Amino acid sequence: MIVITAPTGNIGRHLLSRLLESAPAASEDLRVIVRDPARLPDTARGRVEVITGSHAEPAVLDRAFDGADAVFWLVPPDASRTPHDAYTGFTRPAVKALTDHGVGHVVGVSALGRSTPLADRAGLVTASLAMDDLIAGAGVAYRALACPSFFENLLEDVDTIRENGVFTDAVHPDLKAPLVAVTDIAAAAARLLLDRSWAGAGSVPVVGPQDLSPNDRARIMTEQLGRPVRYRHQPLDELYTTLVGYGLNEAFVQGIVDMKRAKDDGLDAGIARTPNTTAPTGFAQWCAQTLKPAVLSAPATPEAS
Template sequence: MIVITAPTGNIGRHLLPLLLESAPTHGEELRVIVRDPARLPDAVRDRVEVIVGSHGDAEVVDRAFEGADAVFWLVPPDSSLAPMDAYCGFTDPAAEALAAHGIGHVVGVSALGRGTPVADRAGLVTVSLALDDLIAKTGVSYRALANPSFFENFLEEADSIREKGVFTDVVDADRKAPLVAVADIAAVAARLLLDRSWTGVDEVPVLGPQDLSPNDLARIMTEQLGRPVRYERQPFEELRTALVGYGLDATFVQGIVEMKQAKDNGLDAGVTRTAATASPTTFEQWCAQTLKPAVLS
């Protein structure tokens, strides 16, 4: 039995179909934890066991983990809380349930940066790494999917790209870094969940096919969208002011700013891309398949 948290989220909606396709041949049953079962497609709802509620709730995870062999763990970030509460506080009940039910394997969504000089002052990434440690201490075999920034973050810029031909960030325009498609993260998670021959605790970097700078991204967007797109670097304080204006918790905002500062100082550059850590979806492919329809809609 595999338990999937956040099955309707960015990664979960890619992961669940992969598991539904392959689980029968592996003799696996699937169980999902979801607040609103109506968000699951009918064809999915009929093929999985559904536990209704939040996976931050002790009673819910206690029911969901009973009889399970493996768990896909993803914390939906709650910007109304301080980062430690939003990540580790949310996971505390699950950590107790993992130990109580003797779960063997957990695959979690995490971030790059462990072991780098800026890892202890990288805001949300620092907290994410602390979350990995919390899960590892339960005694499960654990694989943390160590990810850079997602291609899908650019969907938040679709309006600006459409209306002004501009996307923004706070990193240097020429700083190259890995980026990844969420579908590729889901594919690695599915492989680990279905073949649980691994033991112990480790990270599994998912780095995309190449490092790209904001200027590289602007060039590719221009080519794929058929219209000029340029990058504008936003001052850190301007980012902070904007996020606070949206009503986010002040300490959560600080966590975002510190994460962005760490990325601008090489947080994501500590892992070498190899055949094992690269993932297949290129930014060109993602732009054509996902960003272009969003911008041109």
């Protein structure tokens, strides 16, 4: 029995589809924890056991982990909490449920940077690494998928790319760093969940085939979209003020700022690519398959009042 948390999210939906389509998964029972079962894909109907609720709730976790052999654990972003509460606080009930039900294997989504001097001052990344330690301390076999920033973060800038040819971030324009597509994270998770011959605790880097700077990405987007795209570097103080203005928890916002500063200082740099850590999807391919259709689609028209 494999339990999938956040099965309708960016990574979880790809993982669920991959497991449903995978021949090795045919002998595996699948169970999902989901707030709204109506959001599950049609292919999952009648093929997965559904536990309705939030995986923040101890009672939901108790039902979901009963009889489970492996769990895919993903903490949803919650900008109303402090980083500590958003990661380790959210995960603590799951650790108890894992122990109570004797779950053997857990695969989680985490971050790069553990071995760097920046790890203890990297905001949300620091909180994510503390979550890894909490899960590993439960005595389960644990693999943290250590990921850099996602290609999919650019989808938040679709409107400004479409209308102004601009995307924004807070790292140096020429800083080369790894990135990854969420489909490749899901593929790495599926492999580990289906082949549970591993033991102990550790991390598995999942990075795309090349390091790219924001200026590199602007050039590739220009080529793929057939229209000029440029990068706007956002100062960290402006980022902080903007996010606090949206009503986000100030400690969480500071966690984002500290993470961005650490990434700008090289938090994600220096990852040695191997066949086991290098994901196949390149940025140009992702732009063609995902970003271009999103940019070229017509923006939603507000309903008349």
